[in-house]
Amino acid sequence: MRILILFLLMAMWVQAQEVLLVGIVKDSLDGKPVRNATLQCSEHSRIFHSNNKGSFSASLQAPSCQLEIAAEGYRTQLMVAGEGNSFLQVALIPETLSMEDWENESFRTGGQAYLGSGRSLFLRRVAFDLGQAFYRPRGLDGREQLVLLNGFPMNHPGFGRAQWSDWGGLNDVSRSQEVAYGLKHAIYPLYGLLGNTAISTDPLTHRPGLRITSSYSNRSYRGRLMLTYTNSAEDQVVSYTVSGSTRHGRQGYIEGTPYEAWSSFMGVNLKINQWTDMKFFAFYTHQDRGRSAPVTEEVTSLLGRVYNPYWGIDGGALRNSRMRTSYGPILQGILGSETPTFTWKIGAAWQRSIKADSRLTNIHAPSMDPVYYRYLPSYHSEHPVFPNRYNALISRESLLANPQVDWTAMRRANDSPILAGKAAYLLLEDVVESTRWWGRGEFSLYMGRWIFHAGIAFLENKLLEYARIEDLLGSTFHEDLNPFDGYSYDMEGPIEKMEGDKINYHLLVGSSGWNTSASVEYKTGSWQVAASYTGDFRKDHRKGFFRNEANQQNSLGEEEPFQASTGLYRLSVEFSPNLRHHLSFTALAGTRHPRLYSRWRDHKQHDRRSEYTDPEAVEGVQFRYSYKASQFQGNCTVYSSRVQELPIPRSFYAETGIGNDFYRLIQGRTTMRYQGLEVDLGYEWVSGFKVNAVVAYGMPHFDNDPTIELYVDTLPEKAVYSGVAALQDEPLGNGPQRAISLGIEYRDPRYWFIGTTFNYLSGAHLHPAILRRTSIFTEHPGSIASPSTMNESVSRQLPAITLTNLVFGKSYLKGSTYVGIFVSINNLFDLQFASGGFEQERKSEQGAWLEDIAGGRPLFGPKYWMGNGRTIFLNLSLSLR
């Protein structure tokens, strides 16, 4: 209490130091007020907004500053504020055409998390150029970034990453994104090492009127149509936006990848009084898309970069065996008030989302994967005992003539009288039905040089998971037994399952808990210090609906919940001696919960928990220097962080020193080190002509030798192998980690622009095969060398990638009607590249592995994800006011 009084006294004292600034923002052409313009003194100070009448009031900590005024659809303007200039009249020039606008419409190339990051050159490059080659900022997983949709955290409890498809296609309304990258201070809860992206879909952030956008692309969808209507006017109590979009295509750049999606949105803002408003948002999205597969070098060399083994013709139509379907609504309601000195918000949200991934299963029947190792030429040519080049030629011929999934053969097999209706092949779906509830409250107090922020949130997640028979492919039933050991998956249900029945596993995992966060900031003219804390209490539990024969006592029913508390801390110090230089130092440390799926050894089959119950530890520091002059600006960041993570267990078939089996791999705490440098430089040579450069140098490495345990289905209680994987100092399996991007852009006053970037990326590594780095690899009597010598001879590094991208745009403005056309071409020179991949675990016994690689064309060599060749994106938009 005493501290609070002290704070208040200090706040009253510093209140006197600040300068109050008022003003109005107008459109320079028609003189109409521009609302929701953002006003900010420096990159790091508080943001103020203009109201419906275009007017604003802001309090400055410094006696004067260079005020940046930005609004959607207008050119950003800089003005000196303060020093006697306490009333500002700002006339913003409409931006009929901008790179940012193009970027907002553009096709996401993988760096979607930074789409709205219009202000940072580095993040723009990540989103639109480097992301194409699966460059990940700092080498970190997407789980390190907290994504908030209207303030509600959207990261998936199981995987940790946000599911952007939950609001996919609604680009018009999710354009307003506030990004705090890396360890940068922000008022949002602490979560990971990549900061946060806060998306706002408030109708007041959208331009009034109708907007129609149509796009053509050959990247994933072919056509997109998007319509958005916003109704809001001065002094209007109710403002609203409705938006809808469809995306569709028979296939994208990769063969046989159909795409069918539609999305809808409604947002309402109810003005209660000058300060207070109430907002409601409803989203519904539906997406079906065909997936593509990573393949070996042999397959790409035979069938090309666009080859996809997942599809085939069934009943005369293209059918992809691995469809990803996701759909569901999100409802949100927020009540909040914002005054210059105090803001508060309370809100509640609900989401239901259904995600289903289909796949083919063969039961005592041969694989139907057209590029299964037994069907490839190398199976014959590299046979250790009887190599047969004739057969290699024949398989090559047959693969080239018939490279797709043979649905008819599966139906024929299922029709066999021997099976008497039992399925040898079926298409199943792995389904996750998730239901999430949020409740939250927060406030910010602005007291002169002090800003206090605190929030509390309740979050409940329920993930109902099961496999479901989608198509019996002509058979009449499926015998729901583990084909390897004959155990029943569902002892208390019928063994024979029909279409639509749940099979294999059926359970619910959930978490619920409280998240509390608080931050305090103190500013002087040139210094800013901020400290934040986020505490998280979580309760995890599992409830099984199937009694699994291999785990009779541990599969059915509810287990005791597991609960834990974690805490993350951050300290940030910033120093701006003048408007040109800015220095910041940030450090973050603490603990957090492992992803929900890491809690159990095999949550789909039983409730035995991973023995690693301690929370994960993260720590990181970053130092940043920014320089800003009229023609030149640049930023340089040096970072170093360490993450101690509990990987999600996985299963695979492997040949090891202790036998061939389906193994469940539990990898214990794995420490990873991320260190590197990020630089961006921009120079406006002459008016409208800009050159810029981005350099990133990262070195993500393993920082320990994680423990490894292997389990088999038939013996779930006891590990059949325990050991450690020699991974210390090995590079992480990741996309490119070193990048140089050079760009030139020219913007003509006659409403057209052209830009090009040249990008060079290197340092991508395959994900390492874990078992090959353990003693199990050499346990076989036939083995001759130690694992370290074996692995040194095999580099996991992928070749460097060169990408050239081109963008062109032209727009027209007639009265209040705006038409814009943008074209972008990625990978202009159509160069082939692999953006990442992984070593297969199959040959995890030294003798078998040596035999496999001996001929130089291994059957179980690495699999690669192939990047797109030359692709085009064409966008046409029309706005009517």
Place this chain on the structure above:
Amino acid sequence: MEEMKKWMVLGIGVLLLMGSCVEDFIGGDGVQGCMQELSPDTSLPELLDLYQGEPLALEAHQIKVQVVSSDREGNHFGVLVVQDGDRGPGLQILLDMQDSHLQYPPGTWILLTTEGLYLDKTNSGYKLGTAMPVFGTLSLGRIPSRKTGEYLKPACGAPAEVVPKEVTIEELKDSMINTLLRISAVQIITDGNPATLGSEEEDTRQVLENCEGATVELHIGKFTDFNMDPIPDGKGSVTGILKKDGKSYVIHPSTRTEIDLLAPRCSSGPGDPEDVPVEEEPEGTIAMPVLISEIADPDNAPEARFIELYNAGSEEVSLQGWKLLRYTNANTEAGAATVLDDLSISPGGVLVIAAEAEGFASVYGKPAGMVGGKNSAAGSNGDDNIVLIDPEGEIRDIFGRIGEDGSGTDHEFEDGRALRKEGVMQPNPVFDPLEWSIFNDTGAEGTIKEVKIAPGDFSPGSH
């Protein structure tokens, strides 16, 4: 204003055009289906006649043949044996395809296209495959999996029936190699053999003899599903593909059911008369050969469920101290015991135990020998296990496996009937599905999918 409208119309027009324009890049249809009609231009004997003693590269021939082998239970591996109707010899086609029985079940007629394939003949008959040079010598390789469909095109529809040729051991000859034969009245020589049909370590050759003393070998591969089954201790028929190894003929059955040896062994076989159990009565068991002979779960009348016991011996058996136990579903403890004290069965006679007295009488028009009750062994709904216990408390006979729910297994008789096969004259304390004909509503695991209707489909009171 006019100009603006023009812009709008143009803009919207282009937008809609683009939004709906979707290109289609789909490639060729790679489906391999079945053939409505098979039009051969060469017969199998004509093709085999072309062979001149060296591996022969074949021209384009179209040959119609029928599949007679199956790799389902693993005793044939990497090979599909075909023949031309009932004519021999047949042909082995070497395949890389696993589980080829799914695409080419026995009985399927196929059109064999030979262009690019090679024909060879070894001691074990004609073979067809791809070329495989081994140290400069041309040998035959297996046809790569995904190419199989181009060489072997199946006829549409259900496979035809395959009728094995009935022969005796004495009649075997080289022209029968690679054809499907049935040799009757044979038994496995058990002297000195391990107790199982085969082994998981190596291929096994059992010797089959007939009562006249002629022998032929029986091949059980190490990857065969039934290689750890006990050797059937009886006489009967063995069906399989004839092959030759050196100078001996070897028969390769495709499935366990093709080894059908349930009848009593030869009465004075030349092999090992002292081992033939039917001649002597081992202690206790044969003295009172009472066995479960029929269990009924009529689809139309659950009230007409019953169980029947049969006395296969030549003397009357008193059931004093005997019990019938029912292990419901997967339970490992008996749920109900039916005490059979004071009852007896005459030689060749039966005892019918009904679940319900009235239900039984009204359906079959006669009373049962005794009434066990709905929860007794007589009232089983088809997925329970039933055990006959003798006065010593020993399991005398069993139906099903204790702890295993019958649903979907080889001992489910739901809505059907379990009938002890004719010729089974002894109880068996270890359940052997081959001793039973089992009818139900699923047809799983070698049972027959055929629901049974009371009273017509049942025979309480006679066995």
